[in-house]
Amino acid sequence: MxxxxxxxxxxxxxxxxxxxxxxxxxxxxxxxxxxxxxILSDLLQYEVTDSLLxxxxxxxxxxxxxxxxxxxxxxxxxxxxxxxxxMVSNLEKIISNKDSEIVLxxxxxxxxxxxxxxxxxxxxxxxxxSVILPIVTLLVLI
Amino acid sequence: MFKFDIDIKTIFILILGVAVILLLLFRxxxxxxTYEEEILILKNQNKILINNNDSLxxxxxxxxxxILVLExxxxxxxxxxxxxxxxxxxxxxxxxxxxxxVIIMDANSVTNNLADYLKRRN
Numbered sequence: 001m002x003x004x005x006x007x008x009x010x011x012x013x014x015x016x017x018x019x020x021x022x023x024x025x026x027x028x029x030x031x032x033x034x035x036x037x038x039i040l041s042d043l044l045q046y047e048v049t050d051s052l053l054x055x056x057x058x059x060x061x062x063x064x065x066x067x068x069x070x071x072x073x074x075x076x077x078x079x080x081x082x083x084x085x086x087m088v089s090n091l092e093k094i095i096s097n098k099d100s101e102i103v104l105x106x107x108x109x110x111x112x113x114x115x116x117x118x119x120x121x122x123x124x125x126x127x128x129x130s131v132i133l134p135i136v137t138l139l140v141l142i
Numbered sequence: 143m144f145k146f147d148i149d150i151k152t153i154f155i156l157i158l159g160v161a162v163i164l165l166l167l168f169r170x171x172x173x174x175x176t177y178e179e180e181i182l183i184l185k186n187q188n189k190i191l192i193n194n195n196d197s198l199x200x201x202x203x204x205x206x207x208x209i210l211v212l213e214x215x216x217x218x219x220x221x222x223x224x225x226x227x228x229x230x231x232x233x234x235x236x237x238x239x240x241x242x243x244v245i246i247m248d249a250n251s252v253t254n255n256l257a258d259y260l261k262r263r264n
Contacts, residue, residue: 036252041244045237056230059227062223063223080209083201083205090195108177
């Protein structure tokens with residue numbers, strides 16, 4: 001772990017960077033503490049910005065996925081809608097067929113009513129004849 | 143009593159009149175058209191249409207199930223998006239605080255933080 005002396009004495013001015021080689025042969029980069037703080041601050045900010053970028057990329061892919069899913073939902077809803085339209089058209093055709101059926105049945109009822117009326121008249125005529133004819137015959141004979 | 147004075151001619155006319163009336167009354171009745179074939183065709187058409195509607199209705203139920211599954215997936219994504227939004231807010235806050243935190247650091251903290259950064263990079 002590098003250790004820096006907690007000193008405020010600074011001989012090197014801001015914006016200046018020096019390099020020296022110490023007795024052990026290490027190359028030391030010397031700079032003002034304020035400059036080091038700026039560098040650290042920028043580095044940490046870049047690091048956080050990188051993390052932010054990753055989150056934004058992840059968010060972008062999530063949004064893309066969401067759009068695809070929504071598209072699929074819209075497609076299925078459209079299909080459902082067209083099915084409903086077809087159902088409505090079928091039901092309208094069924095109603096029209098039923099109407100035609102009713103018209104035909106009305107005609108049958110009309111014909112049957114006519115026939116019933118005729119049969120009733122014949123029945124009445126038969127009944128009347130069976131009463132009147134004997135009387136007329138009797139009258140003629142007498 | 144009554145006395146009928148009817149000659150042969152009158153009787154003939156009467157017989158003819160009665161015959162005409164009877165012919166009119168007992169003429170063969172017109173057969174009632176029951177439109178059986180037409181009604182059967184209409185009923186068959188309706189049956190086909192009802193079956194078609196049943197199939198469509200079944201397809202719609204399946205589609206609704208699929209839509210519900212997709213909506214659940216969308217909901218999961220929404221939760222993830224909400225989490226990422228929180229993460230972004232957290233990171234933005236952290237980014238804004240960096241400068242003020244670094245400014246108050248002493249030399250040791252600066253060197254430690256730089257060393258930590260280098261470790262993270264490697």
